[in-house]
Amino acid sequence: MEKRLSNALPLIAALTTVVMWAAAFVGIRAAGRELSAGPLSLGRLVVASVVLGIFVALRRERFPQRRDWLPIVGLGVLWFGAYNVLLNEGERHVDAGTASMVVGVGPLLIAILAGVFLREGFPRPLVAGFAVAFVGAVTIGIATSSSPSTNALGTLLCLGAALAYAVAVVLQKPLLSRVSALELTWLACTIGAIACLPFAPQLISELRVASGSTIAWVVFLGLGPTALAFTTWAYALARTSAGKMGVTTYLVPPITILLGWLMLSEVPPWLAIVGGALCLVGVVVARNWKPKVKSPAAASPQP
Numbered sequence: 001m002e003k004r005l006s007n008a009l010p011l012i013a014a015l016t017t018v019v020m021w022a023a024a025f026v027g028i029r030a031a032g033r034e035l036s037a038g039p040l041s042l043g044r045l046v047v048a049s050v051v052l053g054i055f056v057a058l059r060r061e062r063f064p065q066r067r068d069w070l071p072i073v074g075l076g077v078l079w080f081g082a083y084n085v086l087l088n089e090g091e092r093h094v095d096a097g098t099a100s101m102v103v104g105v106g107p108l109l110i111a112i113l114a115g116v117f118l119r120e121g122f123p124r125p126l127v128a129g130f131a132v133a134f135v136g137a138v139t140i141g142i143a144t145s146s147s148p149s150t151n152a153l154g155t156l157l158c159l160g161a162a163l164a165y166a167v168a169v170v171l172q173k174p175l176l177s178r179v180s181a182l183e184l185t186w187l188a189c190t191i192g193a194i195a196c197l198p199f200a201p202q203l204i205s206e207l208r209v210a211s212g213s214t215i216a217w218v219v220f221l222g223l224g225p226t227a228l229a230f231t232t233w234a235y236a237l238a239r240t241s242a243g244k245m246g247v248t249t250y251l252v253p254p255i256t257i258l259l260g261w262l263m264l265s266e267v268p269p270w271l272a273i274v275g276g277a278l279c280l281v282g283v284v285v286a287r288n289w290k291p292k293v294k295s296p297a298a299a300s301p302q303p
Helices: 002-031 037-059 066-090 096-103 106-117 124-144 152-175 181-195 197-209 212-237 242-264 270-287
Strands: none
Touching (some): 037 066, 037 181, 066 096, 066 181, 096 242, 181 197
């Protein structure tokens, strides 16, 4: 029983991340009506950094070794800084479902980078699952591209966010064999917040006139999709391959489309539903792959 629970925890963590990140696309879309991209990034990162910092202090985590600081800084600047600003600005031009689909090219970049630099290779089930899920993501893109809110600038910004996200995951994977998921998330989040500090005056100015619902969305984005989801992501990533985790995020677009429909009245075309189903099939295929030899990071449980 205990062994089954232990084996199920990474999957539960991954699914928690997926749901929270799907909700983040909707939250960004909603909060972006009153907050600019940079201030919104800073606001959610400050909330997340404070909350995670409390837990790190209670656990009395040790600071990383000197050799780990450069990739940690890179992780914080790329994923928590650049990714958030690019995505927030991108969602000012495209709807939540389309943004999640465009960012969905990230797993392709992760699989390629991890296969080359982390030597995870390209196992057939992983490639097959990725191919099916990628077709699903493209189908969603075709279905939503006819929306009047879609334009080239928003797509390019989301593609930039996907690139930052992919590089950051490859940087993060080796670190998880030496730094706990909680501490690594807090450090990267704090570094990202520091990188976004130039937006502080604008954040203060925009919050003064923002509605209560917008402020609530900022708090939610900091607590759920950032503090919780990035920690559960790191926990799951430490126990599986980067490529496999990347494919799991193909669940984000269909969930985002559903949430956008329910909460923002952005009704998805029927073809998007077909694409979402393909994403689900691809994830199932990919997650059935079990590597014969675990990498050191995957084999070393974090405290």
